[in-house]
Structures are given as structure tokens and as C-alpha cells.
Amino acid sequence: MGLIVLFWITLTVFVVGSVVNACPPADREALLSLRNALNEPYLGIFNTWAGTDCCTNWYGVSCDPTTNRVADINLRGESEDPIFEKAGRSGYMTGSLSPSLCQLDRLTTLVVADWKAISGNIPACITSLPNLRILDLIGNKISGEIPAGIGSLSRLTVLNLADNQITGSIPSSIVNLCSLMHLDLSNNKISGQIPTDLGKLTMMSRALLNRNQLTGSIPTSIANIYRLADLDLSRNQISGSIPSQLGSMPVLSTLYLDSNHISGGIPETLLKNTGFNILNLSRNSLEGYLQDVFHSKSYFTALDLSYNNLKGSIPKSLSAARYIGHLDLSHNHFCGPIPMGAPFDHLEASSFANNDCLCGSPLRTC
Numbered sequence: 001m002g003l004i005v006l007f008w009i010t011l012t013v014f015v016v017g018s019v020v021n022a023c024p025p026a027d028r029e030a031l032l033s034l035r036n037a038l039n040e041p042y043l044g045i046f047n048t049w050a051g052t053d054c055c056t057n058w059y060g061v062s063c064d065p066t067t068n069r070v071a072d073i074n075l076r077g078e079s080e081d082p083i084f085e086k087a088g089r090s091g092y093m094t095g096s097l098s099p100s101l102c103q104l105d106r107l108t109t110l111v112v113a114d115w116k117a118i119s120g121n122i123p124a125c126i127t128s129l130p131n132l133r134i135l136d137l138i139g140n141k142i143s144g145e146i147p148a149g150i151g152s153l154s155r156l157t158v159l160n161l162a163d164n165q166i167t168g169s170i171p172s173s174i175v176n177l178c179s180l181m182h183l184d185l186s187n188n189k190i191s192g193q194i195p196t197d198l199g200k201l202t203m204m205s206r207a208l209l210n211r212n213q214l215t216g217s218i219p220t221s222i223a224n225i226y227r228l229a230d231l232d233l234s235r236n237q238i239s240g241s242i243p244s245q246l247g248s249m250p251v252l253s254t255l256y257l258d259s260n261h262i263s264g265g266i267p268e269t270l271l272k273n274t275g276f277n278i279l280n281l282s283r284n285s286l287e288g289y290l291q292d293v294f295h296s297k298s299y300f301t302a303l304d305l306s307y308n309n310l311k312g313s314i315p316k317s318l319s320a321a322r323y324i325g326h327l328d329l330s331h332n333h334f335c336g337p338i339p340m341g342a343p344f345d346h347l348e349a350s351s352f353a354n355n356d357c358l359c360g361s362p363l364r365t366c
């Protein structure tokens, strides 16, 4: 009995699949409108967007094999694809993203990345694509704001809008993207504050908001994102102090807070953490003493605390660290003898330059 049912299901899928072998005309129309609003003069990728079956041999388009609805648009301007060879593997495209793409309501992937010159806004109707999992528009000239309703994309795992000219603030609805794993808004013109409840995004492993104009303080709720491995808030105008909870995050390994207006002390939890690989707090207004809390499990490929107002002596426990690749304590108010032993053996004088009264190797003897 089970076998017969399986046979019928297989047959049905086979028959339906072979009858509907071209993409639905409405999907084809939507793709053609998308194409008409874009201009790719060098490679001719859109020359492949011809004929009735958009599911076959249309560059960057793929369809769901059972429904034949358009599922993926994957147009990357930097590619190893042979079609890119004549343009030195780097594409260029102008124009804008037509709202007609929102008619592709089975779309799961929209990648239109690294074309350098696509401008215009992100169509707000994109928030009505319920199956969208990947939205990657990195490396264009897209302006305007992130659609306010972005939070309705409950299946979105990747939101990458980096290296564009996006303005406005981070929409508060973003915290509803319950599947989001990778958020990259870096290098735009985004202003306003980071939503205080960003910590609701507990699936997130990378959050890159660097090189924008963000103000306000670092939301403490971020510490609830227990999968977060990379957090980059550098080169903004963030103020307030560093939440000590950040130092207790289980897998956080890179933390960039450099070039902001962060004040207060460096939480001891941050320095004690054994999972941190890169900690960059350079160019802020951090003050107070550096706690003597390093130990044999401390392992930093880079620890950059330069250009702050830190004072007192360099903690002796730093020499107990298992590894410190790059250490920069320059441009602070440290004083007293530089501890001896690894990692201080391999450091240059520049790591300690411009302090109040440090001495000992590699600086002058005490």
C-alpha cells in the first residue's frame, strides 16, 4: 500500500513537473522589469535573460524545481564565472532595483552585490516577500532608508547592506528578524541609536555596524546574543560606557569598539575573558586603571587600547598571557616599569609610545 502511494506521488510530481517546465509568465515579466531598470554594459549578463523559460540559462536566476517559481536571484559583481573574464572579473552596473521584484513572491535569495553603481532605494515592498532568507546588496550606491517593515521577514538569515549610502536609522522592527544570523550594515550613513532590544536577535553570530554615524550607547541586551562571535561597532559616535556583560559572552571572539566616544573604565570581565581574540578599544575616552586580571589562558591576537586616557601601571599579569600578538598601549597616561618576559620581548617601542612616564625595555631603562 505504502509503495503504491509513493508510486503515485512520484508519478504526479513527474507529470506536473514535465508539463510546467517554463517559468510562470508573471515571474518572467517581473524579471524583465527588474532587468529594464538596470544597466550592465560590459559583461552582457542580461543577454541571457531571453526566451520564455526564465528557469533555464537565465544568468543568476534559479527556480524551485517543483513549482518552477523563481526562488533565487544571485547576481554578484565579483565572480569567478567565465562570463566575467573579459571584464577582469569585476562587474559594473547602474540603475536601480525595480519594485517589480516584489512580485516574485517565492523569492528566497536576493543577491545583487558588488556592482559598485546601482543606486536608488531598497523597494519597501521587499518586506512582503515571506520566504526571503538572504538579502545581500553589498557594494553598490544604494541610498534611502532601510524599509521600516523589514522586521516582517521572519525567515531572513542574512541581511547584508554594507558599503552603500544608506541613511536614516536602524528600523526598530529589525529586532523581530528572529532567524537573523548575519547582520552587516557597515560603511553606510546610518544614524540614530542602536535599538536597545537588539539582544532579541539570539540567532545572530555576526553583527557589523561599523563605519556609520550611530550615536547613543551600546545596548546591554547585546550580551544576551549567546551565539554572537563578531561584534563591530567601530567608527561611529557611540558614547556611554562598555557594558561589563559583554565580557561574559560565551563565544564572542572579536570586539571592535574603536573610534567612538566611549567613556568610563574598561570592565575587568573584558580583559579576563579567555575567548577574545581581538579587542580593539582604540580612540575612545576610556579612563581609569587597567585591571591586573590577565592569566595563563589570555590569548589575544590583537589588544589595542591606544589613544585613550588610561593611567597607572601596565598590569604585571599581562606577562602571564599565553599569547599576545599585537599590543598597543600608546597614547595614554600609563606610568612605571614595563613588565618583563613574554609578550613584552617581541613588542616595539611604538606599542608604548606617548604615555606619561613608562620605562624599561623596549623604552629607556628605568
Ligand SMILES: *[C@@H]1O[C@H](CO)[C@@H](O)[C@H](O)[C@H]1NC(C)=O
Pocket (backbone or CB within 6 Å): 234, 235, 258, 259, 280, 281, 282, 283, 302, 303, 304, 326
Ligand atoms: C584599532 O582601531 C584603530 C582605530 O580605528 C585602528 O587604527 C587600528 O588599526 C586598529 N587596531 C587593530 C589591531 O586592528
